[in-house]
Amino acid sequence: MKLVKFYTQEDIRALVNKRRGELKFGEGLSVVSNWSGLTERPEKYVLLGIPEDIGVRANYGNPGTALAWMDALKVLCNIQQNHYTHVERIMVLGEIDCDDEMRSASRLSSKEENYSEKLGKLVSAIDNKVSNTIQRVVEAGKFPIVIGGGHNNSYGNLKGCYNALQKPVNCLNFDAHTDFRALEHRHSGNGFSYAFEEGYLANYFTFGLHRNYTSQAVLERLQLHVQRIQFELFEDIEVNKKISFSDAAHKAEAFICNDTFGLELDLDAIEDMGSSAMTPGGFSITEARRFISYFSKNPNCVYLHICEGAPTLGNFKTQVGKTISFLISDVIA
Numbered sequence: 001m002k003l004v005k006f007y008t009q010e011d012i013r014a015l016v017n018k019r020r021g022e023l024k025f026g027e028g029l030s031v032v033s034n035w036s037g038l039t040e041r042p043e044k045y046v047l048l049g050i051p052e053d054i055g056v057r058a059n060y061g062n063p064g065t066a067l068a069w070m071d072a073l074k075v076l077c078n079i080q081q082n083h084y085t086h087v088e089r090i091m092v093l094g095e096i097d098c099d100d101e102m103r104s105a106s107r108l109s110s111k112e113e114n115y116s117e118k119l120g121k122l123v124s125a126i127d128n129k130v131s132n133t134i135q136r137v138v139e140a141g142k143f144p145i146v147i148g149g150g151h152n153n154s155y156g157n158l159k160g161c162y163n164a165l166q167k168p169v170n171c172l173n174f175d176a177h178t179d180f181r182a183l184e185h186r187h188s189g190n191g192f193s194y195a196f197e198e199g200y201l202a203n204y205f206t207f208g209l210h211r212n213y214t215s216q217a218v219l220e221r222l223q224l225h226v227q228r229i230q231f232e233l234f235e236d237i238e239v240n241k242k243i244s245f246s247d248a249a250h251k252a253e254a255f256i257c258n259d260t261f262g263l264e265l266d267l268d269a270i271e272d273m274g275s276s277a278m279t280p281g282g283f284s285i286t287e288a289r290r291f292i293s294y295f296s297k298n299p300n301c302v303y304l305h306i307c308e309g310a311p312t313l314g315n316f317k318t319q320v321g322k323t324i325s326f327l328i329s330d331v332i333a
């Protein structure tokens with residue numbers, strides 16, 4: 001099983017639009033071309049893409065998340081390299097090899113019997129690749145920045161951390177949805193419920209949950225585990241103003257950040273962002289940047305996953321990659 005397609009320096013340089021007198025980020029961005037030696041590398045952050053949308057399709061959502069990674073990398077390679085952007089802190093690993101699964105998914109007809117379950121099996125195959133890869137990166141003492149892909153990949157991130165660290169980890173999720181759906185076939189709506197059920201996820205906090213898109217069944221499931229699962233509604237933060245953004249963030253921090261945790265951001269939490277579940281009412285890009293910038297710098301944070309971006313679904317195709325690139329640069333700055 002091939003886990004990762006490692007990128008070469010030439011792959012990265014080919015994405016740069018050179019301009020005389022300027023140094024673009026991609027001109028200084030280093031790559032790691034195999035697993036050996038990762039531990040010795042000086043860069044803390046390891047960038048990795050997951051070009052798949054099978055999890056979203058298996059969750060009856062709109063496809064398109066497979067394209068977010070390359071769009072984001074292209075934009076990142078063309079931001080400026082200067083003393084604020086710190087290219088020396090990050091390296092590119094490459095992408096999870098999803099080719100076989102994407103090919104198999106494209107051969108399935110949505111009309112055929114057990115279509116979603118068949119997609120779910122392909123999602124499980126990607127889960128294995130993601131968890132093995134994250135395990136290796138975390139074991140090397142590095143901080144993975146993972147660009148999805150669907151939110152199904154939260155499961156592989158958490159399992160990989162569990163295997164590397166030999167303990168369940170907490171998770172802080174900036175998201176309109178809990179993705180704590182039923183333990184049916186694997187898809188983008190049950191990454192956290194599966195990780196919780198299988199013991200990889202300890203405490204879980206969803207920041208900015210949309211009340212209109214959370215079923216009563218999910219709310220009751222969360223309530224069963226109130227000691228370990230909490231959320232703050234988007235409406236209470238931004239509409240009713242029952243709690244300020246910073247008080248809600250501090251509540252999440254107290255619940256999650258006193259132990260090892262993963263940080264997840266679903267782009268569908270951001271207003272008008274191209275994503276499977278795009279919303280006209282959500283957080284601003286600047287709020288998302290402030291959140292990720294703050295929490296990713298906590299010493300207990302072990303990875304960041306930015307997911308569900310679907311450039312072709314948005315009003316502004318180029319803005320998904322640019323938003324992801326802002327978020328990556330906020331982490332390393």
Ligand SMILES: N=CN[C@@H](CCC(=O)O)C(=O)O
Nearest residue numbers: 061062151177188189276277
């Ligand atoms: N990861 C996203 N999950 C959401 C969104 C589904 C959708 O695409 O509409 C969910 O399952 O509710």
